Amino acid sequence: xxxxxxxxxxxxxxxxxxxxxxxxxxxxxxxxxxxxxxxxxxxxxxxxxxxxxxxxxxxxxxxxxxxxxxxxxxxxxxxxxxxxxxxxxxxxxxxxxxxxxxxxxxxxxxxxxxxxx
Amino acid sequence: xxxxxxxxxxxxxxxxxxxxxxxxxxxxxxxxxxxxxxxxxxxxxxxxxxxxxxxxxxxxxxxxxxxxxxxxxxxxxxxxxxxxxxxxxxxxxxxxxxxxxxxxxxxxxxxxxxxxx
DNA sequence: TCGTAATATTGCAATATTACGATAATATAT
DNA sequence: ATATATTATCGTAATATTGCAATATTACGA
Numbered sequence: 001x002x003x004x005x006x007x008x009x010x011x012x013x014x015x016x017x018x019x020x021x022x023x024x025x026x027x028x029x030x031x032x033x034x035x036x037x038x039x040x041x042x043x044x045x046x047x048x049x050x051x052x053x054x055x056x057x058x059x060x061x062x063x064x065x066x067x068x069x070x071x072x073x074x075x076x077x078x079x080x081x082x083x084x085x086x087x088x089x090x091x092x093x094x095x096x097x098x099x100x101x102x103x104x105x106x107x108x109x110x111x112x113x114x115x116x117x
Numbered sequence: 118x119x120x121x122x123x124x125x126x127x128x129x130x131x132x133x134x135x136x137x138x139x140x141x142x143x144x145x146x147x148x149x150x151x152x153x154x155x156x157x158x159x160x161x162x163x164x165x166x167x168x169x170x171x172x173x174x175x176x177x178x179x180x181x182x183x184x185x186x187x188x189x190x191x192x193x194x195x196x197x198x199x200x201x202x203x204x205x206x207x208x209x210x211x212x213x214x215x216x217x218x219x220x221x222x223x224x225x226x227x228x229x230x231x232x233x234x
Numbered sequence: 235t236c237g238t239a240a241t242a243t244t245g246c247a248a249t250a251t252t253a254c255g256a257t258a259a260t261a262t263a264t
Numbered sequence: 265a266t267a268t269a270t271t272a273t274c275g276t277a278a279t280a281t282t283g284c285a286a287t288a289t290t291a292c293g294a
Contacts, residue, residue, distance in 0.1 A: 012248035012282045018178050019153040023160070030150035035252085036136040039143050039225070046233040054270065061135050066253050068272055087261050087270045093233040102226045108156070109219045116163040116210040129252050129278035152282085171240060183283050185242055204240045204291050 026108050029101045032077050037062060037070050042079075042093070051092040077101070143225050146218045149194050154179060154187050159196075159210070168209040194218070 056067050078097045173184045195214045199206050
């Protein structure tokens with residue numbers, strides 16, 4: 001049980017704890033797709049036969065550090081598989097996970113539209 | 118045409134202009150669902166028969182100002198219809214728009230999974 | 235007209251996110 | 265061993281987002 005006093009109150013932070021986990025989950029998944037770089041990364045990875053690594057930097061035009069950061073955000077949700085091959089790391093979609101996420105979002109969308117006035 | 122010099126470069130801002138519009142659109146739509154308060158608002162609105170207005174404040178437990186802000190974010194994407202009835206404003210899903218958005222996201226999801234290695 | 239209820243807007247505080255350069259870490263090739 | 269290529273991490277700068285109090289706005293009712 002978390003409470004605030006007028007002293008300890010912290011502004012500017014998403015109050016996740018007031019929402020049920022099912023709702024927080026949907027928001028977390030959506031956040032992965034809420035930045036164009038991450039959408040572009042997922043699109044590009046899925047389009048390559050052998051999957052790709054650091055061509056994303058050339059392809060997208062953001063710095064290596066930034067791309068790596070975005071890859072980590074996507075990966076934290078379990079949506080990527082990465083295998084090292086020498087110096088190179090080949091990224092690949094975790095399709096099972098991706099479809100899980102898609103299903104969850106769709107289930108929310110469908111419930112929402114079907115219940116509406 | 119936007120260019121940067123090493124002087125004028127601005128950090129910390131999403132570089133939308135380097136991405137095709139189709140990708141920016143997906144990211145914009147996803148952003149609506151990327152906060153639990155907005156997910157909860159959409160869920161609640163869809164569950165009420167007559168649609169609802171400021172019960173969201175009681176229901177969700179964020180301040181009136183904050184709820185109003187989130188409603189504006191959702192509304193900016195065209196996902197809400199609001200009709201005034203006296204002092205009260207009844208919110209309702211714009212289902213056509215909602216399904217449009219759902220379709221677009223799904224089309225991205227499907228393309229992504231189907232092409233992957 | 236005045237008070238009340240409902241919503242929107244403004245201003246502010248604080249954290250979160252985005253982006254990059256520099257550096258570290260790892261593996262290969264010479 | 266050294267140099268090079270590749271990716272991850274750290275530190276930092278700057279904007280974006282979240283949340284609330286206070287205020288404005290609008291509509292109704294007495």
